[in-house]
Amino acid sequence: MTAPLEDPWPAPRARGPIDSVITLPGSKSLTNRALVLAALADGPSVVRRALRSRDSLLMAGALTALGAVVDTSGDDWAVTPAAFDRDASIDVGLAGTVMRFVPPVAALGTGLVSFDGDPHMRQRPIGVILDALRAVGVTVEGDALPFRLHARGSVPGGVVTVDASSSSQFVSALLLAGARYDAGIDVRHDGKPLPSLPHVEMTVEMLREHGVGVDDAEPNRWVVAPGPIKAVDHVIEPDLSNAAPFLALAAVSGGRVTVRDWPTRTTQAGDALRGLLAQMGCDVSFTTDGLTVTGTGELSGIDADLHDVGELTPVVAALCALATSPSHLRGIGHIRGHETDRLAALASELTALGADVTEHADGLSLRPATLHGGTFHTYADHRMAHAGVVVGAAVDGVRVENVTTTSKTFIDFAPFWASLF
Numbered sequence: 001m002t003a004p005l006e007d008p009w010p011a012p013r014a015r016g017p018i019d020s021v022i023t024l025p026g027s028k029s030l031t032n033r034a035l036v037l038a039a040l041a042d043g044p045s046v047v048r049r050a051l052r053s054r055d056s057l058l059m060a061g062a063l064t065a066l067g068a069v070v071d072t073s074g075d076d077w078a079v080t081p082a083a084f085d086r087d088a089s090i091d092v093g094l095a096g097t098v099m100r101f102v103p104p105v106a107a108l109g110t111g112l113v114s115f116d117g118d119p120h121m122r123q124r125p126i127g128v129i130l131d132a133l134r135a136v137g138v139t140v141e142g143d144a145l146p147f148r149l150h151a152r153g154s155v156p157g158g159v160v161t162v163d164a165s166s167s168s169q170f171v172s173a174l175l176l177a178g179a180r181y182d183a184g185i186d187v188r189h190d191g192k193p194l195p196s197l198p199h200v201e202m203t204v205e206m207l208r209e210h211g212v213g214v215d216d217a218e219p220n221r222w223v224v225a226p227g228p229i230k231a232v233d234h235v236i237e238p239d240l241s242n243a244a245p246f247l248a249l250a251a252v253s254g255g256r257v258t259v260r261d262w263p264t265r266t267t268q269a270g271d272a273l274r275g276l277l278a279q280m281g282c283d284v285s286f287t288t289d290g291l292t293v294t295g296t297g298e299l300s301g302i303d304a305d306l307h308d309v310g311e312l313t314p315v316v317a318a319l320c321a322l323a324t325s326p327s328h329l330r331g332i333g334h335i336r337g338h339e340t341d342r343l344a345a346l347a348s349e350l351t352a353l354g355a356d357v358t359e360h361a362d363g364l365s366l367r368p369a370t371l372h373g374g375t376f377h378t379y380a381d382h383r384m385a386h387a388g389v390v391v392g393a394a395v396d397g398v399r400v401e402n403v404t405t406t407s408k409t410f411i412d413f414a415p416f417w418a419s420l421f
């Protein structure tokens with residue numbers, strides 16, 4: 001047993017350039033999609049180098065509760081599909097992927113399935129999925145957590161129109177299970193532009209790897225043909241969004257951080273860090289070990305639309321608060337519905353450390369300021385903790401409250417982070 005961490009946790013301060021080559025845990029988004037597709041597939045398969053963290057264990061637990069067999073004992077998780085033939089009670093924690101992806105899957109079984117999660121999860125958007133399930137023939141009680149659905153052994157499926165402007169996960173959720181619906185599913189988005197589009201592309205690409213026919217030729221429409229989901233083994237890539245604080249550490253310390261096994265082609269939103277960090281003044285290059293970011297001693301502000309990559313905002317905002325020129329982060333109103341209202345939380349916590357931040361309806365503006373120590377609150381949000389430790393690496397006396405909230409996507413993040421100093 002490791003000793004519990006001090007809370008608030010004194011964030012390590014970089015006293016010189018950090019120079020490290022690191023291996024990161026697997027992607028949450030890839031792991032949880034692979035688990036869902038494996039549980040719906042026509043035979044057993046293995047999710048190799050699966051992420052072991054709260055969100056992925058909650059997904060494994062949810063699929064197990066429905067009836068699938070998920071062996072999480074090693075680094076490679078074996079999944080054996082089985083009939084979803086029972087009543088079940090699902091804990092979604094604070095995992096958007098579990099709350100949104102599992103109900104369309106559960107609807108294929110037989111039984112009464114109840115969903116609940118962490119206190120804040122009751123605030124995160126879900127009604128759109130529940131209404132969409134009703135539209136394709138599923139009986140659902142409730143419009144937010146906690147809710148229940150009565151699974152009747154099959155789902156008619158067909159055409160459904162959703163407003164997915166508050167989360168791309170609404171679309172991904174319907175597509176992931178849709179091939180197993182009697183008529184497949186034809187999802188149309190009608191509303192303000194869909195955020196986090198790379199995540200929908202990840203869903204489509206993985207469905208195709210499983211032999212599922214997906215027509216996405218028309219913008220804002222995805223047609224999934226009915227049919228089996230072929231069992232396929234996956235090797236999970238490192239989580240590129242979770243690379244953000246580590247690459248940011250190279251930037252703020254004027255050091256060099258290499259992330260091993262960075263894919264040269266990926267659907268992960270975190271790949272956008274390469275361009276963002278280069279714009280902020282870092283050298284970014286693929287090397288024999290992986291992706292290397294070198295801090296040049298210069299950290300410029302940026303004007304960036306993060307609509308597609310909203311989950312990168314907390315660390316990017318931390319860097320902007322430390323930059324020597326102003327920044328404007330735009331297109332991210334939807335991240336108010338993430339683990340916490342991230343725009344409000346970032347504005348409040350960075351301001352408390354002396355940053356000059358203005359909160360807008362759909363973004364943040366930050367101007368250069370001299371930051372000081374203090375307690376950085378995380379609101380149970382792993383990426384707020386990432387933002388806090390990045391500021392703490394550059395500023396004396398920063399303490400990060402509830403740093404272990406990072407276990408959502410990275411077990412033992414804090415000791416690993418500290419080991420780099």
Ligand SMILES: O=C(O)C1=C[C@@H](OP(=O)(O)O)[C@@H](O)[C@H](O)C1
Binds near residue numbers: 096169172199310311
């Ligand atoms: O499908 C996924 O794996 C995700 C989609 C995105 O959600 P939103 O579209 O709600 O931003 C992203 O922010 C989240 O971290 C993971």
Ligand SMILES: C=C(OP(=O)(O)O)C(=O)O
Binds near residue numbers: 094338
């Ligand atoms: C938005 C996020 O998570 P979730 O999958 O819970 O939506 C995130 O990890 O930044």
